[in-house]
Amino acid sequence: MKDKILGTLYGQAIGDALGMPSELWNRNKINNFFGKITTFLDGPYENEVAKNFTKGQFTDDTAQALIIIDALNKNHFEPSKKIIADALIEWANATNAFENNILGPSSKAALTAIKRGEDPHCYTKNALTNGAAMRIAPIGTLFSKDQKLELINYVKGISETTHTSDVAIAGASMIAYAVTLAVEDKHWEEIIEGVLDIHEIAINEGAQTFSASISERLKLAVQFANHFENGEAYSRWLYDVIGCGTSLTESVPTALAIAYFCKDPHECAIFCANIGGDTDTIGAMATAISGAKYGYSNFNKLWIETIDKHNNVNLDQYATTLEKNKML
Template sequence: MQNCTRSKIAGAIAGMVLGDALGVPGELWPREKVRERFGWIDTFLDGPEDNIVACYFKAAHYTDDSAQAFVVLKALLEYKAVPPVKELAKRLIDWVISMNGFEINLLGPSSKASLLAHSEGRDPSQYLKTALTNGAAMRIAPVGCLIDADKPELLAKTVADISKVTHGTDVAIAGAAMVAQAVASGVAGRSWDEAADDVLAIFDIAKTYGEPTWAASVKRRFELALDAACNIHDPEEYSRWIYEVLGTGTMTSESVSAALAVAWFCRDAKKAAIMCANMGGDTDTMGAMAVAICGAMNGIESIPADWLKTLEETNNLNFLELADQIIETRPAFNKD
């Protein structure tokens, strides 16, 4: 059982990095432009010079999505608890500064505004209360590796406590909690149907932790995606449906809904990574979330070995060692 858990946790982390890195080239480009430029993305590519968001990243390098996830994960492992907001903010700001992130197109608008306020000693609450973007969800997959799937109240609160450094709305927290729950359910060995029920259930719990907004319900959109998948069996047709109906932009209500839809349709890390990379829109963020879920459900062995090797060497990572660190820390987060 321990080896299975190790594989699933490693799969979640590796999946996050895979989806993030493969999705770099066409990030925030329209679907048609991605297809015209690349034809079909099924390997790691440099970010194009004329993509003002992706141009900073070389082939197989992860982006700010995984970078922030690793900043948060390191803090959680060191504290064996959720650190104070000021500590999380400091760590994220240190990373931003190391990347010159306040000057270049590295951060999403909500994260940039909130972290800039933290760095200048200003109250970030005005930004937290209006943050509808996916910054909280894109970095949350490791939290699903730390907390048991059958503790949704604890998971929702933990997600909220981590998210409020930059995002404090109902949709941002609930969307992030759905991603974390999907990963947790995968680590726990739940079936896809059981995991879907878990993900839908945590939405109502988690949204109570955030500032009420008018954003579309990620829960309802995920239900719509599950229904659509019963009638659409061609991957390209379903991808087009996601792009046109759910949307693939940076809003939580779009990209989290899209990522969940991709994960449940593909149910495979490689297929999900390729679908997201060619989708158009926030390709790397959708990939980071969707492929983390698939990796958690199926284990690290389900990800092509050559891709794993490339990702580990390029980013100086060891997915199994990270899984061991997480397993060692899990008891601290799951105390009764």
């Protein structure tokens, strides 16, 4: 179990860090500037959101995932909106995230309102960006296949600090449940079926929006994945048709489809880093799922060493904490 949990954590960190240099650039710009990203790189000065990061550093996606675990650990693994909000604000203040364009728009608006003593609900109910989904993957390791409702409620309790919309709860639940199934080593078709099933329940748990359907986009992406043998062609198709932007309805189905298509987390991370758009977040979500299925012991040890060297965290300790608090 711990090998699978570590695979999730390192998968998230690797996908995040590999996708950091190209974050929010389009495909042509990535290709012209990098050629093809195949390893960890410094954030280029030309990229406003990545220029302060060095090679192997993960971004707010993984940082917030670990903050969530710390916040849960402070409250016996019961989600507390106040504790989570306080932890996220403390981290944001320490990293100048409010000023340095690190926070996503939904999280920034909600946390700013909380700092001012205001009710953030007017922001959280309309949150359509992927902040809830990008940080949720490790939570999937706490649950088993038959705990769908428990997982959704837990994800909702964690996410409501910044995201309470229908697509936010559904998208985050899909990513978490994909990890749950991957940890249990379910085959890829069953993982896709499972996340489609959980979407139908979770989409009713948040404030209604007029968003496109995550599940229908995922169905289309998986259908077309089976027609592509060439990764570059499928990457272009996903970018053009499903989308790689910061919205949940683009990035979540794209991340799930990439994990399904690539399977191997190393290929998955490279695929995500070069696809364009929200590369670090898509990479964090997709590679966490692949890593959960693949397991830590099968990772490239040089990549593991790079993550350990350039980030001041002990992911083994986080894996131990998650393993101890698995919801049986």
